[in-house]
Amino acid sequence: MAKSLGKPIICLFNLDAVRIGRPDVDSIHIQWELDCLRALKADIEAIGGVLLFHFGDIVDKLKEIHRKNSIDSIYGNQETGLQWSWDRDKSVSSWCQKEGVRFVEFPTNGVIRKLESRDMWKQERDLRMEKSVIIPPTEITPPFDIESDKIPNISDFGLVERSLINRPEPGERAATATLQSFLDERGRNYRRGMSSPISAQSACSRLSPFISVGCISIRQILQHTKKKLEAVKRDPRARENLGWTGSLSSFQSRLAWHCHFIQRLEVELTLDSIAMNPEIDSHLNRSMDDLRYQAWAKGRTGWPFFDACMRSLIATGWINFRMRGMLQSVASYTLWLPWQLTGLHLAKSFLDYEPGIHWSQVQMQSGVTGINSIRAYSVSKQSRDQDPDGDFIRYWVEELRDVPTSFIHEPWLMDLNQQKEYGCILDVDYPRPIVDEKVSRKEGVSRSYSAKSQPGVKRRSRLVYKLHGSRKRQRGAGN
Ligand SMILES: Cc1cc2nc3c(=O)[nH]c(=O)nc-3n(C[C@H](O)[C@H](O)[C@H](O)COP(=O)(O)OP(=O)(O)OC[C@H]3O[C@@H](n4cnc5c(N)ncnc54)[C@H](O)[C@@H]3O)c2cc1C
Numbered sequence: 001m002a003k004s005l006g007k008p009i010i011c012l013f014n015l016d017a018v019r020i021g022r023p024d025v026d027s028i029h030i031q032w033e034l035d036c037l038r039a040l041k042a043d044i045e046a047i048g049g050v051l052l053f054h055f056g057d058i059v060d061k062l063k064e065i066h067r068k069n070s071i072d073s074i075y076g077n078q079e080t081g082l083q084w085s086w087d088r089d090k091s092v093s094s095w096c097q098k099e100g101v102r103f104v105e106f107p108t109n110g111v112i113r114k115l116e117s118r119d120m121w122k123q124e125r126d127l128r129m130e131k132s133v134i135i136p137p138t139e140i141t142p143p144f145d146i147e148s149d150k151i152p153n154i155s156d157f158g159l160v161e162r163s164l165i166n167r168p169e170p171g172e173r174a175a176t177a178t179l180q181s182f183l184d185e186r187g188r189n190y191r192r193g194m195s196s197p198i199s200a201q202s203a204c205s206r207l208s209p210f211i212s213v214g215c216i217s218i219r220q221i222l223q224h225t226k227k228k229l230e231a232v233k234r235d236p237r238a239r240e241n242l243g244w245t246g247s248l249s250s251f252q253s254r255l256a257w258h259c260h261f262i263q264r265l266e267v268e269l270t271l272d273s274i275a276m277n278p279e280i281d282s283h284l285n286r287s288m289d290d291l292r293y294q295a296w297a298k299g300r301t302g303w304p305f306f307d308a309c310m311r312s313l314i315a316t317g318w319i320n321f322r323m324r325g326m327l328q329s330v331a332s333y334t335l336w337l338p339w340q341l342t343g344l345h346l347a348k349s350f351l352d353y354e355p356g357i358h359w360s361q362v363q364m365q366s367g368v369t370g371i372n373s374i375r376a377y378s379v380s381k382q383s384r385d386q387d388p389d390g391d392f393i394r395y396w397v398e399e400l401r402d403v404p405t406s407f408i409h410e411p412w413l414m415d416l417n418q419q420k421e422y423g424c425i426l427d428v429d430y431p432r433p434i435v436d437e438k439v440s441r442k443e444g445v446s447r448s449y450s451a452k453s454q455p456g457v458k459r460r461s462r463l464v465y466k467l468h469g470s471r472k473r474q475r476g477a478g479n
Pocket of ligand 1: 194204205206207208211212254255257258259261319320321322325350353354358359361362365
């Protein structure tokens with residue numbers, strides 16, 4: 001926020017009170033934001049600035065500052081969020097209009113406000129991505145009588161800290177170092193390594209938590225990636241360049257998906273509650289079953305690989321894309337649970353929760369867009385494909401630590417003597433499968449195909465495509 005460029009500047013971070021207690025927000029999110037904010041505060045102060053912190057309603061704080069400092073202009077970032085954040089932005093905008101304050105919002109990614117047609121999206125996004133990144137100031141002058149606020153702890157908001165294993169270091173410098181290590185070495189194996197939850201931990205960029213709070217932008221990442229690709233293409237046979245081309249091109253597609261999916265929320269604010277294709281959702285008519293939900297959410301379904309993925313996510317705040325798809329599609333197809341509820345559990349578990357990507361993906365993996373192919377992951381197949389020796393399972397599902405590879409994917413096949421021998425008594429130490437996966441998954445898929453073929457659903461799907469569909473087919477992410 002500034003009087004105007006060159007005039008005194010006040011930096012302000014507002015934590016919206018409405019977020020505390022929202023069903024999609026967890027203490028891990030607030031903790032991460034505050035930790036990143038501490039790093040930002042140090043950077044601002046290092047160049048002479050101050051950072052104010054306010055908890056509550058942003059307009060109240062603006063009024064207070066305006067009374068003392070007469071605000072000339074406000075600079076913020078364009079945020080694409082759910083209804084509450086849209087309402088907040090509108091209230092800031094009308095206050096500014098009333099007070100004659102200039103309100104400038106900078107885009108941070110390829111999401112286009114007031115997009116007239118999806119046909120134009122890619123072109124506009126690519127143009128924006130090519131623009132140079134704004135150079136940060138080297139000096140900030142605050143009004144003379146203002147000092148930075150102390151950044152509170154999450155307990156000040158009545159929240160209980162939940163520590164995540166291997167949570168990244170917060171802040172812009174850590175984000176840049178993470179990108180660097182990805183483009184220097186880790187990303188070489190991106191294409192081959194992204195599918196398994198074991199290799200993906202280092203083969204994926206791990207930038208998502210930084211992107212979600214603005215420590216690094218998609219444009220910055222893309223521009224660095226393009227530079228790397230140019231270097232690789234200049235001398236593709238050089239030892240240090242081998243294996244990079246495919247991985248960098250897959251990575252660039254993912255960066256485009258980021259904006260493609262958030263664009264959906266920009267156009268339709270209710271993706272957390274209303275299906276893009278409400279007709280198909282009402283035909284599917286999924287229902288809550290507490291026993292199934294609890295088993296799914298806690299990683300106690302009795303399918304070892306699924307449970308390992310869910311437990312790993314809860315403990316670390318991250319899991320790779322394919323496994324996220326599996327967690328959601330098992331909830332929706334195999335267990336027939338409502339996507340709105342299971343989506344909330346995942347939102348609270350992902351450190352990188354980004355509403356536009358999240359709810360678009362939750363809907364896609366639940367088959368309620370009508371424009372994506374039905375993709376119901378088989379846990380049994382993923383288990384054998386992604387964790388053939390069962391190492392990931394044994395690490396996260398301690399009850400199965402001593403179970404040999406011959407039973408690790410299907411421990412329910414052990415007889416009582418084997419259960420005793422391997423220290424895992426079924427129903428006592430570890431549950432039997434909550435449902436027969438093969439039968440339930442098949443039933444879910446067939447109900448979905450039948451719903452998808454209804455004339456009313458098809459009509460709506462055409463509208464969904466017009467509004468949200470990718471004009472270029474994107475393999476893997478659906479469209
Ligand atoms: C059900 C479900 C929910 C998801 N929820 C989120 C979420 O809340 N926040 C989030 O950032 N991602 C979400 N994703 C997408 C994806 O799984 C994560 O972006 C990725 O795993 C983050 O790890 P990374 O940064 O190492 O990704 P990388 O593979 O290194 O990709 C780099 C960046 O590209 C973008 N990206 C990658 N894959 C996708 C994708 N499929 N769709 C859109 N953008 C993508 C992200 O910004 C990511 O940080 C979800 C996927 C599913 C199936």
